[in-house]
Amino acid sequence: MKIIFCLFLVFNLYAKDIIGSIDKLDFPAFNLENVESRIDTGATNSSLHCTNIEKIDDKFVKCNILGKESFTNKISKIKEVKSSNGISQKRYFIKTQIIILGKTYVSELSLNDRRNMTYAFLLGRDILSQDFIVDVSKKDLSFNLKESIKN
Structure with missing residues (x-):
């Protein structure tokens, strides 16, 4: 029984979730749901679409996230x-x-004007390396999971 439990722990420690190349993700701090996102293994950092990016002082930045209301963040x-x-x-x-x-x-996200990009959010390796394997043949796995839990 101890051996089975140890194997279970080892497999779970190294288990990674599969995510597709495109998904709809949620940002609870900004009350944003279903943000169109590109999963990009070629991008080092993740990036969120913002406009009117303005440094307030040495510690805070103000911007409009996804063209919505203004947010101030550290x-x-x-x-x-x-x-x-x-x-x-x-x-x-x-x-x-x-x-x-x-x-x-x-996670840390860069704030960037992505209005000319197809997707408002780019999920980069900084987050992907934590827990994910990307299957480019799949899409909306996170969104579909959320919808199946709702129903």
Whole structure:
């Protein structure tokens, strides 16, 4: 019995959740649900669409998240980030909660104007490396799980 329990623990320690290439994720701190998200193993950092990004002081940044009301957040770091087109820009990062596959994760996100991008949120390796394997043939696994629990 002890051997079976030990095997169970080992398998669970190394178990990873499967996520598709596209999903709808929730951001409870901003009261946002079903945010269209691209799961991108090529992106180092995760990035959330914001406009009117304005540093208030050394500790806080204010912005409109997904074109909605203005939010003020504590800056977790400021970093030069190179975008997919090769251009570097200074970005503000905040820590916030993201709900993926029914689990809540706290992660750092860069704030970036993504209005010309297809997806409002880019989920990068900073979060993916924690618990996920990406299956590019799948989509909306987190959203579908949430909907099945509701019904």
